[in-house]
Amino acid sequence: MNLKNTPANIVIFGGFGDLAWRKLIPAFYNLFIHDYMPKQFAIYAVHYQGLPEGAYEKHMLEGVNLFSRSGKAKKEEWKRFTDHLYFFQGDFTIEDTYTRLKEKLEANDAEWKTRATRLFYYSVAPNFIETISSFISQFNIADNRQKDRLVIEKPFGTDLASARALNELLNKLFYEDQIYRIDHYLGKEVVQNIVAFRFANHIFEPLWNNKYIEQIQISVTETVSVGTRGSYYDKSGALRDMVQNHMLQLLSLVAMDCPGNYDAESIRHQKVKVLKKVRPFNSASVAQHVVRAQYTKGVVNGKPQVGYKEENNVSRKSTTETYVSLKLYIDNTRWKGVPFYLRTGKCMDKQASEIVVQFKDTPYKIFKDDVVPNRLIISIQPRQRISLLFEGKVPGLEMKLMPLEMDFSYKRSFTDEAPEAYETLLLDALHGDATQFIRADQVETAWAIVMPILDNWVKDSSDMKKYKAGSSGPVEAENLFSDGKVKWLSLPEEILEQPKSRNKNKR
CATH class of the missing domain: 3.30.360.10 (Dihydrodipicolinate Reductase; domain 2)
Structure with a gap:
């Protein structure tokens, strides 16, 4: 099965928020211009307030231009990307939002002549997780275990008791293999x-x-x-x-x-x-x-x-x-x-x-200046590198040591x-690969x-x-x-x- 050819419906709850602006939309845009997104896909950015025509796309373009690793968006590429990007006004706490959302997703399935993957991204405050999850379950919007996934941002609970309660809620409504707890690290x-x-x-x-x-x-x-x-x-x-x-x-x-x-x-x-x-x-x-x-x-x-x-x-x-x-x-x-x-x-x-x-x-100290132990340094940021520190001889007539690096x-x-971390993780989630997500x-x-x-x-x-x-x-x-x-x-x-x-x- 060619996962790239599997259509996808992507729903971002909190799609007008800071995370969507800085990370999510720039990540999806980079996946799109580098040809990792499926041919048929739609992104619905759910936000409780209405916006003037074109305001959402304009704001997201600002985010892409500021934060995308690819630099400022090219006009033609951005136009092609926004053909798949939709602002969806809806209150997380009322049924009408989920009724209309389900209609959109099912209409896409009919147009694409297949049941698309559905990716629901919770870019929301933790207190909305239960409400959103309950409505998604109630309206059977994520009822396909193989194709529907929920990506949930941290903090996942505020202590052990709340984390257990949240896990119990989600596992009551969905299968564990549908739940993708994300840690961008x-x-x-x-x-x-x-x-x-x-x-x-x-x-x-x-x-x-x-x-x-x-x-x-x-x-x-x-x-x-x-x-x-x-x-x-x-x-x-x-x-x-x-x-x-x-x-x-x-x-x-x-x-x-x-x-x-x-x-x-x-x-x-x-x-x-x-x-x-x-x-x-x-x-x-x-x-x-x-x-x-x-x-x-x-x-x-x-x-x-x-x-x-x-x-x-x-x-x-x-x-x-x-x-x-x-x-x-x-x-x-x-x-x-x-x-x-x-x-x-x-x-x-x-x-x-x-x-x-x-x-x-070293167990045998035959060199008087052998004083630095070997160290392996894995640098995640600001520089991406792996270095091994070891002792070596200084050029010259005497046996003198100094630390060197491989x-x-x-x-x-x-x-x-x-790629940015969110690009990797979003693509994995679309493909159903939970390796980099938390159980x-x-x-x-x-x-x-x-x-x-x-x-x-x-x-x-x-x-x-x-x-x-x-x-x-x-x-x-x-x-x-x-x-x-x-x-x-x-x-x-x-x-x-x-x-x-x-x-x-x-x-």
Whole structure:
């Protein structure tokens, strides 16, 4: 079956919102101009307010011109794309919206002479998920298990109880294999490459265990503040907003065992399996292994930045963390005893998403300047690259060592520009490939990991630390490294900086 020739009806609830403007419509447009969309398709952007004729297309064109990786839209290509793009006024909460929507979809099926794929994208506030899902089920709009899919954005619940309740609701109305819980991090090119890198290269997999690896660090740091998201962020915080989803997804990809096959269920089974082995937190380990903090006023990228409590729509008494770092362990045969360090924060000194695998030191120290362990650095952003740090001899008459890099860069290795994460994920959803989407039990397992931390914070907010905007985070985060031998690691250039200076005065 040629999936590209399968017609598709695409419905975006919240089709006039910021996500549709910045990400969804630019993604569909890029898929269209690069010939990945089916010949017959229609996109319906559902929004409760009416708009003047042509206003929707004009607004979406602005978004494409600003955010599309392909640059400004060409007039003829945009015209052909908008022949498939429709604004659909409708209130999510009333039956008439779904009656009219069903008529549209069935009319397309009749015109195309086949039952089209139906993709429903929930680009809405979480409180609308139940209402929309109930109406879709009531009117039998997504009643074809093989062809109908629901794509649901995070946050998926606000805690374990709400995530379970939402899963129960959706699984009561639809089949689990129709539900696509999206995390855009899983669509990023380097993140997808982790599985290929680990399991297609036998040179690394035999070393990927506690016998050879000393520690693993996962960092997602941002220079941006909460900005206009203060009202949302103050109810969420870094642990919910980043750790529970993005960072635990990265952890599962780095730590999981090899799946039996490259298919959705095999991969998702291994991801859940390893998350279930994360050692549970308790009051003592939260106090010892978790650091939370808020940014105070400072300077970021040369510009003054107010403190978190001075941001718009943030409570002046807020106990919401803008930074969190933690140490955890995975209690299975592969990873027993290996610490995993996770950190994320806003208003920090660098914008970067990185995974650093530090290998154990060489057992035989025959060189006096063999002091830097091997490190594998997977850089997701801002630069897409994978680097291996190793020791090598400096040219000259003496045996002197210095750290060197073996480096793979997407920019240098590939001429074609990598697709945006949403392009990859939307195309997968259209094709019914759930590999890069999150299963119900994985959502609940991730919530189960962070819930003891959240519960402890509710009981005691006195452990909130501070860090200056534009800094590398709170000094207390260094205490997670109990042996004092290591620190938070970052880009390869910075890892190399200190060792290079050590050899600066060589002959």
